[in-house]
Amino acid sequence: MNNVTYKPVKAGIHVVAFRTALKKEKSNRANDLGRGKYKVIKTVIAEETFDEWEVAYAWGDQFLV
Structure with a gap:
């Protein structure tokens, strides 16, 4: 999923466009x-x-999915 943040x-x-993903970490217990x-x-x-x-909004809209 893509996200966009706007900061004055x-x-x-x-404007920063970034992709968010979930990564599973391994448990420490064997x-x-x-x-x-x-x-x-x-x-x-x-x-x-x-x-x-x-x-800024027009540029950021291209990354929203």
């Missing part, structure tokens, strides 16, 4: 190796800084 900065609006917890992994796909909100 001094230079304008900083007899429960298959019973690990899930961890959220965020991978940045693209990031850009814009001057106007409309342009």
Whole structure:
């Protein structure tokens, strides 16, 4: 799943598009190796800084799925 965050900065609006995935970690107990917890992994796909909100939203919309 893709996510987009919008953050106002001094230079304008900083937009970061990232992909979220779940990764299963192995359990530390030897007899429960298959019973690990899930961890959220965020991978940045693209990031850009814009001057106007409309342009930032238009750019970010292409990554939303």
